[in-house]
Amino acid sequence: MTVVGTNARRYEGPDKVCGRAKYIDDHDFPGCLFGVTVRSSVAHGRIRRIDFDPKFPWSECVVATARDVPHNSVLLIEQDQPLLVDEIVRHAMEPIALIAHPRREKAYEALRHVHVEYEELKPALTLSQALGTEALIFAPDNVFKRFLIEKGDVEAGLRSSHFIVEGEYRVGHQEQAYIENNGMAAWWDNGGVSVMGSMQCPYYVHKAIKHMFGLPDEKVRVIQTATGGGFGGKEEYPNMIGGHAAVLARKAGRPVKIIYDRGEDMAATTKRHPAVVRHCTGLSRDGKLLTQDIEVIMDGGAYVTLSPVVLSRATLHAAGSYECPNVRVRSQVVATNTPPNGAFRGFGAPQTLFAVELHWEKIAQATGIDSLTLRRRNAFREGSITATGQHLRQSVGALETLECCVKRGGYERKRKEYERFNRDPKKKCWKGIGLALVHHGAGFTGSGEAHLASRAAISLTRQGEIKVLAASTEIGQGTNTLFAQIVADTLGVPYDWVAVEAADTGRVPNSGPTVASRTCMIVGGLLQQAAHLFKKEVVEARGSFPKTRKDMHLAAVSLCNGQPEKRFETQYQTPAHVHWDDKTYRGDAYGVYSYATVVADLEIDKTTFEVRVRKITTAQDIGKAINPLLAEGQIAGGTAQGVGYALYENVVMKGGVMANAQLTNYIIPTSLDTPPMDVVIIERPYSEGPFGAKGVGELPMDAPGPAIAAAIYQAAGLLISELPILPEKIAQAKSHDQADG
Amino acid sequence: MRGAPDTIILLRPRSTRQALEVFAQNPHAVPLAGGTDFMVSWNMGLHNGKTVLDISALRSWRKISAAKTGVRIGALATHADLQRHPALRREFSLLTEACSEIGAAAIQNRGTLGGNIANASPAGDSFPPQAVYEAKVHAVSAQARRLIPFNEIFVGVKKTVLRPGELIESVEIPFLKPRPSRQYFRKVGTRAAQALSKTVAAGLLWLSRDGRVSEMRFALGSMATMVRRLKSAEHFVQGKKLTSEVIDHACELLAKDVSPIDDVRSTAQYRLKVSRNLLREFLSGR
Structure with missing residues (x-):
C-alpha cells in the first residue's frame, strides 16, 4: 500500500484552483435560451386561470405549462409530484409554468407579466393542522409513511424500571446552503435529450427524464458538471430542474439553461425535515x-x-x-x-x-x-x-x-x-x-443496496490508460481522489496512472446515487473488486503486472484485442453476514x-x-x-x-x-x-x-x-x-x- | 443574477464639479459609491434600465483631514480608511470600532461612510457613534451646499432628507471637550462577521468630580426605523450619581425612545432586553 492512507493531491484540485473547472453557468450553448419558473404564491389552491399580460412581447418567449409535459410527474419513490401544476397547488413556490427568453433579465421581467388566479383552499401548514386533516394533502390521513420497530417488551421494561424519564425534543428546517445554486441545461437532438448540470445523482435524473418523455435508456444522456456542493440538496431536486429545462428545450427546439438565484433556491428547493x-x-x-x-x-x-x-x-x-x-x-x-x-x-x-x-x-x-x-x-x-x-x-x-x-x-x-x-x-x-x-x-x-444493485468498472484503454467508471459524483467531498487512491493501491500502480471518467450516463455505469455515506465504502469497494479482476486477468495473461507505462501499454494492446478498451465491471452483492426483513x-x-x-x-x-x-x-x-x-x-x-x-x-x-x-x-x-x-x-x-x-x-x-x-x-x-x-x-x-x- | 449591465446608463464624472452638474441634469440617477448596497439591488435587477451616477473615482471626496475643531471625513472614505486613520482612532474610537464590525473585510474595503448614510438602513452600524458624536453632514448640489446635523438626516427606513441632485460631500465630527469619562460601543449581530445588527449601541459619558453625571449620550440602531438617541434616559441621569436605582430607572426609560419590532432577524422582546443590558453595562462601567 503506497497511496491509501496518504493525503494524495486532490484529483480535480488544480482545475478548481486555476479556475478551469466549469460549473453549469460557465457553459455556453449556441442559441441557448434562459429559463425561469412561474411559481405559486399560495400554499393551497386551485388554479382558475393563468393570464399573460398582452402588453408584454410574448413572441420573444417560449412558454411551457403542464400540457407540454407528456408524463407530468417527477419520478422518485412515488409519482405524486407534478413537474408543473395542472390544477391543484399544494405548496407555495410550486412550479406552474416555465418561460424561456434569449436574455436572462428579460426572462425574469416576463415573470412579472404572468398573473395566476387561484381559488384559495385552506392549507395545513403545521404538523398539528396536517394531523387534524384541516386540509387533505395525501389520502387518507396526510401520513406519507409509518414505521414500527419493536424489540422485547416495552411495557414490561417500564414496570421493572427504577427511573422513568420522559422528554420531548424538536428541530426545525435547515437549508443545505451549498455555494453553487441549483442549475441545469438541456438540449434535444435525434429524438433524444441531453441534460447537464449541478447534481449528485445522474442516474436519478436519467430515470426521471425517461419517465417524463417516455424515452428509452439510450435516448437520455445526463452529464454532471463541476458541482459546488450538494449536502443532499442536489439529490432529488435536479430531477425537477432537469425536467423543466428539457420541457422548455423541447418546445423551443433550442438549448435551455435554468439557473436559480439564491433567493429562489432557498425558498423553492428542499430542506432538512423538521x-x-x-x-x-x-x-x-x-x-x-x-x-x-x-x-x-x-x-x-x-x-x-x-x-x-x-x-x-x-x-x-x-x-x-x-x-x-x-x-x-x-x-x-x-x-x-x-x-x-x-x-x-x-x-x-x-x-x-x-x-x-x-x-x-x-x-x-x-x-x-x-x-x-x-x-x-x-x-x-x-x-x-x-x-x-x-x-x-x-x-x-x-x-x-x-x-x-x-x-x-x-x-x-x-x-x-x-x-x-x-x-x-x-x-x-x-x-x-x-x-x-x-x-x-x-x-x-436494509435491503436498499441490494435493490440498487450498483455497478462500477475500470476501463483499460488500448493506449494503456486506466480509467475509473462510476456515476458517483465529485461534489467537493473527494470522490475522484478516493477512487483513484483505492484503484492505484489495489493494482499496485502510481496514483497518477489512474484517471476518473466524468459522471456522464453515456459513459459510466450506474454506481448508484452519491448519498448515504456510501461512495467510498460501497462504490469504492466495487472498484476495488474491479481492480482485483483487472489485475488477475493481466497477471494470468502475462505472468506479472506491468511496472512501467510502456509495459502497461503493451499489455493493454493485447488485452483490448482490437477493441478501443477493455472493461472490468463488478456489481454489488450483499455481504453474507447482512440479513434484513423489510416487513418486520x-x-x-x-x-x-x-x-x-x-x-x-x-x-x-x-x-x-x-x-x-x-x-x-x-x-x-x-x-x-x-x-x-x-x-x-x-x-x-x-x-x-x-x-x-x-x-x-x-x-x-x-x-x-x-x-x-x-x-x-x-x-x-x-x-x-x-x-x-x-x-x-x-x-x-x-x-x-x-x-x-x-x-x-x-x-x-x-x-x-x-x-x-x-x-x-x-x-x-x-x-x-x-x-x-x-x-x-x-x-x-x-x-x-x-x-x- | 437578474441585473443586466447593458441596460444601464452609466455616468462617470471626472470631477466633483462635473458630478454635481451631471447629477443636476439627471436627478433620478442612482449614486454609486462603494457599491456594497448597490450590488445587492443590482443583483435583483432593480437597476435595469436606470441611470447610475458612478462617483467612486472622485478621490478628493475620499480624504480624511483633521482640523482644529474636528475631523472631516470625505464621503467616499471607506470603512477600512476610517479604521486606519490615527486621529479617528484616537479621538473617535467608537466610529472606528463600528467600522471594524461592518460586514467583513471585503465590505469594509469597498463600503464608504457617505454611502452608508445615504443608504439609510435602520441597522447602519456607523450611525450610533455618529449620533453620539453629534456629527454633521455636508451635502452639496450644483446650486447650493448645506450642513445637516446627523440626528436630522434620516426620515425613515432607507429615507434621508437628501434631495435629488444632492450628494454627501463629507461628514464632520467635532472634537469632544472635555474628553468623555467613558465610551462604549457594542454590536449584537449573533454571528461574528457578515451580520446585520439586531441591536447596536454607542455611548458617551461625562462624570463630574463628585461622581455625578454631567452629560450622557446613548444611541441605538436597529431599534426603530432609524438610529435613536435615548433622550429620556439621557435627561434622567443628568446630575445624578449612577446608583443601581438610577441605572435601573434609566434602563426602564429606554423603551420611551425606541420601538423595536419582530422580524425575520429577531424579536422585539430580545432587542429590548439586550438593549437594556447594553445600557446597563455602559452605565455600570463593567
Missing part, C-alpha cells in the same frame, strides 16, 4: 437502560419525494448507539402544504440523534448519575444487539471515540471547573461543556456503523445571550481514512454545519414559505464563528469496506447539535430542547427562569 421526537425511557437503579419508547413525527412537506427513506433512517437511529433490551420506535412522516423537505446530510438521523443524546441530560438530572457515566454503561460495544436485533460483530468504536474525546477535551475537569465559575455572579459569561455520542449507518438502509423491520439495518463523539466547550454572554463555541473536540471511527486530509475536511465541515444547525440556522416560515430566503437573514456560521477543532480519526476496520473504510460524509453532522445543547444546559442551567438555540430563546428562557426563581 421533527418532533418524544422519549419515555426506563432505567435500573444503577443507570442501565431497560426500556426506550420513542415516537417520531416528521414534516415531509407537500409531496412524498424522499420522505419515506428519510423517516426510515430517522427511525433506525432513534434509539441511539446504546444497547437496550426493550425498544419501541413508532414513527410517521406527515404531509403539510409547504415545499417538500428532502435529503440533507444525515438524512433524518441528526433529528432523532439530537433527541436521544440530549435526553441523557434529562436522565442525568432525574437519576443523579452524570450523562458520561450513563453513556459508558450503555454504549454499543462488540457483541451488542441493536433495536432491530442486529448483532454488532465488528468495527464498533463507540466507546473508543468517547474516551478519546473525554480525555483530550478535558471534559471531566472542565465540567467541575465551570460549575465553580458559573457560581460567580461577577463573571460576564457562563461557561459550559457538553458531549454527545452517535452512530451512523453507512450505505442504503428486523435484522441488519446497515452493513456497519461509523461512530463519533463530540465535546463542545462554549461560553454564553450574560449581556447578549450569544453563544460562542470555544472549542470542539471530536473523535470519529470511520474504519479507515483513505485520505486523512479529506476525511478531516469532511469532519470539520460537517461539524461546522452542525454548529450552524445548533445555534444559528433558523428557517422562518410565513404562510408556508421561507421568509428569510437570503444568506443575510438565514444565518450560517462564518469562519469566525467556526470554533477551533481537535479532530481525531479512529480506524476500526470493516471487513467489507475497501482497506477497512466505512462512511464519513454524514456522521459529523449528527453530534454537534446535542453536544452544544448539553453545554448550554451546563452554562445557563437551561435544558433547551429545540434547535436552533438562538440567543432569543436563551433570553426568553432566562426571563422565565428568573420569574420562577
